[in-house]
Amino acid sequence: xxxxxxxxxxxxxxxxxxxxxxxxxxxxxxxxxxxxxxxxxxxxxxxxxxxxxxxxxxxxxxxxxxxxxxxxxxxxxxxxxxxxxxxxxxxxxxxxxxxxxxxxxxxxxxxxxxxxxxxxxxxxxxxxxxxxxxxxxxxxxxxxxxxxxxxxxxxxxxxxxxxxxxxxxxxxxxxxxxxxxxxxxxxxxxxxxxxxxxxxxxxxxxxxxxxxxxxxxxxxxxxxxxxxxxxxxxxxxxxxxxxxxxxxxxxxxxxxxxxxxxxxxxxxxxxxxxxxxxxxxxxxxxxxxxxxxxxxxxxxxxxxxxxxxxxxxxxxxxxxxxxxxxxxxxxxxxxxxxxxxxxxxxxxxxxxxxxxxxxxxxxxxxxxxxxxxxxxxxxxxxxxxxxxxxxxxxxxxxxxxxxxxxxxxxxxxxxxxxxxxxxxxxxxxxxxxxxxxxxxxxxxxxxxxxxxxxxxxxxxxxxxxxxxxxxxxxxxxxxxxxxxxxxxxxxxxxxxxxxxxxxxxxxxxxxxxxxxxxxxxxx
Numbered sequence: 001x002x003x004x005x006x007x008x009x010x011x012x013x014x015x016x017x018x019x020x021x022x023x024x025x026x027x028x029x030x031x032x033x034x035x036x037x038x039x040x041x042x043x044x045x046x047x048x049x050x051x052x053x054x055x056x057x058x059x060x061x062x063x064x065x066x067x068x069x070x071x072x073x074x075x076x077x078x079x080x081x082x083x084x085x086x087x088x089x090x091x092x093x094x095x096x097x098x099x100x101x102x103x104x105x106x107x108x109x110x111x112x113x114x115x116x117x118x119x120x121x122x123x124x125x126x127x128x129x130x131x132x133x134x135x136x137x138x139x140x141x142x143x144x145x146x147x148x149x150x151x152x153x154x155x156x157x158x159x160x161x162x163x164x165x166x167x168x169x170x171x172x173x174x175x176x177x178x179x180x181x182x183x184x185x186x187x188x189x190x191x192x193x194x195x196x197x198x199x200x201x202x203x204x205x206x207x208x209x210x211x212x213x214x215x216x217x218x219x220x221x222x223x224x225x226x227x228x229x230x231x232x233x234x235x236x237x238x239x240x241x242x243x244x245x246x247x248x249x250x251x252x253x254x255x256x257x258x259x260x261x262x263x264x265x266x267x268x269x270x271x272x273x274x275x276x277x278x279x280x281x282x283x284x285x286x287x288x289x290x291x292x293x294x295x296x297x298x299x300x301x302x303x304x305x306x307x308x309x310x311x312x313x314x315x316x317x318x319x320x321x322x323x324x325x326x327x328x329x330x331x332x333x334x335x336x337x338x339x340x341x342x343x344x345x346x347x348x349x350x351x352x353x354x355x356x357x358x359x360x361x362x363x364x365x366x367x368x369x370x371x372x373x374x375x376x377x378x379x380x381x382x383x384x385x386x387x388x389x390x391x392x393x394x395x396x397x398x399x400x401x402x403x404x405x406x407x408x409x410x411x412x413x414x415x416x417x418x419x420x421x422x423x424x425x426x427x428x429x430x431x432x433x434x435x436x437x438x439x440x441x442x443x444x445x446x447x448x449x450x451x452x453x454x455x456x457x458x459x460x461x462x463x464x465x466x467x468x469x470x471x472x473x474x475x476x477x478x479x480x481x482x483x484x485x486x487x488x489x490x491x492x493x494x495x496x497x498x499x500x501x502x503x504x505x506x507x508x509x510x511x512x513x514x515x516x517x518x519x520x521x522x523x
Contacts, residue, residue, distance in 0.1 A: 013172045025523040026172065028223040029505075031516075032235050033243035035371040035401060036202050036228035038415040040160045045120045045176040045405070046434075046446065048423045051156055052515040056207055056224065057097075058190035061088055062151050066509060066520060070151050070427070074102065074159055074191065082137040083146045084129075096161040096340030097188070104139040106349045107131070108169065109162035111141070115442070118171040118180075123434045123445030124424075125153050127464060134180045141516040145465040149425055156424035164306065165190045177403070177409040193217065193519040194224060202228060220522050230371055233382045239500055240291050246508070248516055250498040252317040252374065258500045267510040270321050271497040272328045273421035275373050276488040277383075280414040281451040286365045287391070290360055293414060299487035300342075301352035302415075305390045306383050307344040308492060315378045319496030325480055326420065328432055328494050330512070333428025333476030338484060341491075361391035367413035369401045376417060407447050416448065419495070423513055428476040432460040436483050449488075456472075456482045 032134065037050040042058055055063075061075035075088040094102035109400050111131045115122050127147035132140045143150065161206075165171045168183035187198045191214070194207035207224040209217075227244065229235040232251040236243045239259055250258055250266065278292045294300045308322045321328075324339040353359060366379035377398055383395045394415070397404070408416045422430035437443040438452040438461050454499075459479040466472040483489060501508045507522040 007137065010379050017467045026223075027221050028225060028244055029221055029518065029523070031224060031520060032224045032238050032247045033226060033228045034235065034249035035230060036406075037183050037205070037226075038402060039155075039174065039181075040188050040196070040199060041182070042156075043118050043119055043173040044185065046124065047176075047401075048421060048515075051158075051408055052189075053205075053226065053448065054158060054188075055156075055192065056194040056518050057188050057192045057196060059192045060157050060159060060161070061090075061154050062422070062425055063155055064513075067513065068513065070155065072296065074107075078151070081140070083117045084143045086136070086141045086143070086150060088139050088141065091140065091258060092137055095212055096164065096189050096379075098161070098164065100161050101159075101163065102159070102164055104133040105134045105136075106159055106162045108133055109158045109165055110157065111163070113160065113171060113173055114157055116173055118175065120175050120177060120445070121173070122183045122300045122442050124156060126433045127153075128442075139360050146467055147464055148467055149427060149429060152427060159191065160184075160389040161189050169324045177406050179247045179406070187209060193219070194221075215519075217519065218522075219519050221518060224518055242502070245502040245504065246516070248514070249374065250500040252319045252496055252498060255317075255319075263503055264500050265503055267499040267501065267508070268319075269497050269510065269512065270319075270328075271374075271495045271514050272423075272426075272512055273328065273373075273419045273495055274323050274326055274328055275376075275419045275492045275495050276323075276326060276414075277416065277492065278408075278416050278418050278449050279451075279488075279490075280364075280411065281449045282411060286412055286414050291414075292362050293364070294354065295351045295356045296486060297356040297466060298358060299490070300309070301349040301390065302354070302387060302392070303323055303342045303487055303490050304345045304349040304352070305392070305471075306386050306490075306492075308341055308408050309344065311379050312493065315360075315375050315382055316493065316496060319498070320374070320493040321360075323491035325486070325495050326436075326483060326489055326491050327422060327480070331422050331426065331428055333473050335480065338481055346386075346390050353391060359391065361393050363393040363395060363414075364414035365397055366394040367397045367404055367407050367416040369417065370398050372401050373417065373419050379492070380417065398470070407414070411448065413448070418446070418448075418489070420446075421513060423515075426513070428473070429460070429463055432456070432463070432479050436460070436479070436488060451488060453482060453488065454484065456488075461508060 037053045042054040063073040065071045077089045081087045127143040129142045130142045170183040174180050174182045188517045193213045195210045197206040197208050199205040205226040209222045236254045285291050322341045324341045327334050370377045384396045407413050420431050439447045456479050459475045463472045463475040505523045
């Protein structure tokens with residue numbers, strides 16, 4: 001067949017336009033991550049890194065926008081119909097990735113799943129009592145009392161397709177800490193902006209754009225290639241060579257080198273996450289024998305033995321902020337007056353240990369990971385060395401998050417690291433109810449040391465139902481003071497946040513909660 005010169009010109013021109021359009025939209029971000037996500041099931045473990053990544057696949061009833069203000073997502077509106085009941089109107093026309101329609105039954109099934117007694121994330125909805133379907137696009141959520149933070153909580157409660165859960169025997173949550181896996185561990189079916197193509201744990205997870213997403217995309221990405229690269233040096237080398245486009249944990253020691261690279265830009269700020277140490281408060285140490293950590297003087301001594309200024313300068317390269325409280329300054333409930341680090345006084349530390357009857361020290365397990373927090377392995381080594389200088393004998397146990405988390409969660413650590421950014425709540429109540437409260441019901445899910453302070457519990461419970469903001473925040477501050485005075489947890493610092501990204505991206509917003517939101521990224 002022959003084409004006329006004019007028709008051939010039009011045809012070739014049209015083909016070129018198609019290819020140009022395809023190329024302009026075929027935009028990939030190659031994400032070099034410091035560690036892998038722990039599961040494809042967002043309810044399997046309270047790991048904000050995993051939950052954040054899965055926000056690209058799953059969605060909640062509400063979400064945070066570019067300004068970290070709550071806006072509608074799968075719900076279009078809500079109202080408080082009684083002091084304990086909220087009614088949500090759901091978005092119509094939304095499809096799951098497999099084509100199933102989104103309805104109120106999916107929300108009900110998801111709420112049942114996340115609040116199940118076996119759910120590791122049941123503490124993420126501390127006030128939840130029950131839910132009732134009103135019609136296909138209306139659902140009532142009943143709380144156990146007046147509660148002002150429900151919308152904050154719901155930003156991270158991902159919605160599953162009920163039919164998919166039932167068909168795959170996945171109605172019950174999985175649990176990384178307990179080694180419980182299921183269909184949702186390795187498969188997904190959300191409503192979000194990206195669809196899972198494939199996953200090889202510890203190697204690569206690939207997402208493609210959801211062409212049927214209900215929202216109007218602000219991004220132009222068609223593909224996300226997520227690759228865990230645990231070695232900081234390898235991560236930096238891949239970034240400099242162009243093998244990856246984005247690193248969400250740029251090593252602080254390499255920032256000058258990255259800033260000097262012509263193909264990159266560095267985005268930097270202090271994280272909301274406060275990194276801290278927790279203490280085993282059971283009757284015995286992990287290895288057996290009486291537990292000295294139950295003596296306040298011992299915990300005070302361990303705090304005074306750590307030179308946080310030195311760690312800030314040498315280990316964190318001056319990029320971290322030493323913490324005197326368990327929440328960052330921008331978190332409601334924080335008190336500038338209380339946020340004063342304990343200071344470094346090894347002689348007083350030795351005196352307190354002697355006063356408590358441990359002048360010869362004692363041996364204990366110190367569990368850290370080598371990937372969860374910025375330069376964690378290095379600061380754990382520094383802290384262990386400082387404790388040794390005052391006569392203590394820490395047995396430093398460092399390993400990957402997947403190996404260390406079960407030890408911490410199941411009481412197999414005497415001292416352990418924990419980072420808390422109060423996500424998704426962005427309020428002090430988050431750490432009060434999930435970490436500091438006694439382990440009862442939905443409270444104290446991350447109380448891995450098994451302590452109990454009735455006065456703190458009472459303040460937390462009162463704050464949960466107090467609708468006057470100033471009164472509620474004062475209760476939270478008072479509870480933080482108890483935690484500080486009793487050294488329930490030992491605050492270290494707010495860690496630095498540094499991202500490095502290719503200059504090929506025109507918009508790659510960095511958020512103070514350290515969550516890359518790929519649906520805002522353009523290339």
